[in-house]
Amino acid sequence: MVQVDVALAKCTGCAHCRDVCPVNVFELKPRDQFPDVVDDPGVAAKFQFRTERSVAINGPECIVCEACLFECEGECITITDDEGHVHNSTYK
Ligand code: SF4
Numbered sequence: 237m238v239q240v241d242v243a244l245a246k247c248t249g250c251a252h253c254r255d256v257c258p259v260n261v262f263e264l265k266p267r268d269q270f271p272d273v274v275d276d277p278g279v280a281a282k283f284q285f286r287t288e289r290s291v292a293i294n295g296p297e298c299i300v301c302e303a304c305l306f307e308c309e310g311e312c313i314t315i316t317d318d319e320g321h322v323h324n325s326t327y328k
């Protein structure tokens with residue numbers, strides 16, 4: 237089963253992942269649902285944090301198309317495929 241993880245401290249809430257995912261893995265949730273998450277300073281130096289964070293609610297549906305990995309500005313998505321291979325964000 238494919239596992240999709242979002243490092244919430246780096247998630248800016250840009251929603252690119254949700255917009256590109258063909259199988260609706262991601263859902264954006266209000267930041268105040270994660271009061272213990274502290275914004276990553278390295279990401280904050282480059283991007284604006286919005287009002288939501290992304291949660292991978294349907295990870296097992298992921299077809300490993302890697303679209304979200306190209307678009308994630310926080311570089312905070314990690315996907316582990318059926319064979320245990322790890323795919324990381326590659327935002328340029
Ligand atoms: S790699 Fe998976 S989670 Fe990312 S866009 Fe493709 S199907 Fe969605």
Ligand code: SF4
Pocket residue numbers: 242246247248249250251252253254289290307308309310311312313
């Ligand atoms: S693309 Fe990355 S930074 Fe943007 S909302 Fe999705 S997980 Fe967060």
